[in-house]
Amino acid sequence: MTDGVSRCLELHAPDYVREVSMPRLTSRNPEELWTSGQWMTERSGGSDISGTETIAYPDDSKTYTIKGFKWFSSATDCDITLLLAKTPGSDKVSLFWARVKNEDGSLNGVRIIRLKDKFGTKAVPTAELELVGMKGAVMIGKEGEGVKAISEVLNITRVHCAMGCITNMKRGFEIVKVSHYI
Numbered sequence: 736m737t738d739g740v741s742r743c744l745e746l747h748a749p750d751y752v753r754e755v756s757m758p759r760l761t762s763r764n765p766e767e768l769w770t771s772g773q774w775m776t777e778r779s780g781g782s783d784i785s786g787t788e789t790i791a792y793p794d795d796s797k798t799y800t801i802k803g804f805k806w807f808s809s810a811t812d813c814d815i816t817l818l819l820a821k822t823p824g825s826d827k828v829s830l831f832w833a834r835v836k837n838e839d840g841s842l843n844g845v846r847i848i849r850l851k852d853k854f855g856t857k858a859v860p861t862a863e864l865e866l867v868g869m870k871g872a873v874m875i876g877k878e879g880e881g882v883k884a885i886s887e888v889l890n891i892t893r894v895h896c897a898m899g900c901i902t903n904m905k906r907g908f909e910i911v912k913v914s915h916y917i
Contacts, residue, residue, distance in 0.1 A: 737760055737769070737770050737771045739773075739887060739889070740760065740771035740773065740815070740817055741756075741757065741760045741761060741771075742887050743817065743830075743875065743884060743885065743887035744756055744757065744760070744832070744875065745757070746884075746887060747830070747875050747876040747884045747887070748832060748873075748875050748876075749797075749873065749875075751873070752832050752873050752875070756769070756815060756832070759814070760815075769813075769814035769815055770810060770812075770813045770814055771810065771813050771814065771815050771816060771817065772808060772809045772810030772811065772813035772815075772816040772817075772835070773809050773810075773816065773817050773818070773885065773889075774805040774807075774808040774809065774816050774817070774818035774819070774864065775805075775807075775818070775819050775885065776805065776806050776807035776808075777789065777803070777804060777805060777806050778804060778806045784819055784828055784882065785826075785828075787803075787819055787820065787821055787828050788803050788804065789801060789802070789803025789804065789805065789818070789819065789820040789821065789866060790802055790803060790820055790821055790822070790823060791820040791821070791822050791829065791831055791872060791874070792822075792823060793822070793823075794870075797873065798870070798871045798872060798873055799820075799822075799831060799872040799873070799874065800844070800868055800869065800870050800872070801818070801820050801831060801833065801844070801866050801868075801869040801872050802844075802866055802867065802868060802869075803820060803865075803866050804848075804863070804864070804865050804866070805818065805863070805864045805866065806863055807851070807861060807863070808861060808862050808863070808864045809861060810860070810861075811847065811850070811860045811861060811862040811864065812835075812860055813835055814834070814835060814836065815832060815833065815834055815835060816832075816833055816835055817830055817831070817832055817875065817885060818830075818831055818833065818866075818872075819831075819881045819882070819885065820872075820881075822878060825878065825879060827878075827879035827880075827881070828879070828881040828882060829874055829875075829876070829877075829878050829879055829880070829881040830874070830875040830876050830880075830881035830884040830885050831872040831873065831874055831875060831881075832872065832873045832875050833869050833871060833872040833873070834871060843869050843870060843871070844866055844867050844868035844869035844870055845864055845865075845866060845867070845869060846864065846865040846866075846867050847862050847863075847864060848862065848863040848864060848865055849862060849863050850862045851863070
């Protein structure tokens with residue numbers, strides 16, 4: 736997901752967000768590395784994001800404060816996230832970048848409702864989140880074109896997933912082939 740977010744920011748983010756994020760998202764130093772999540776899904780329904788209830792309220796500067804509920808947040812413990820929200824008066828979703836934690840390590844307007852009990856990768860926690868005033872969010876791409884912009888993340892994570900499945904299947908075949916001759 737971090738790879739997909741890096742590409743999305745490279746293509747769509749304002750200079751400030753790229754300058755802050757890219758060195759951390761692509762660092763090989765574990766002390767400096769950031770991870771990223773993507774938070775799209777809401778209670779109103781799976782992949783149909785037209786019912787998004789999360790709202791990004793403009794602040795005095797070029798940032799937004801986000802309030803709403805994310806029913807399924809990927810990589811809940813990430814450093815930054817890309818999330819979908821509507822702006823006041825709009826019926827289309829936009830994409831936003833936000834820091835998940837404040838400088839002191841506390842959560843940035845995020846309340847964890849519950850962790851999901853899932854079958855997949857448990858090391859990457861998924862949760863239901865209430866956004867109770869996530870500050871400093873920055874719009875990525877054009878207003879109302881959030882799905883178009885976040886598709887970069889989705890496409891790259893799908894490629895990574897497919898590659899992982901193929902390599903694990905290949906490894907499994909090799910184990911079976913070797914054990915067959917033992």
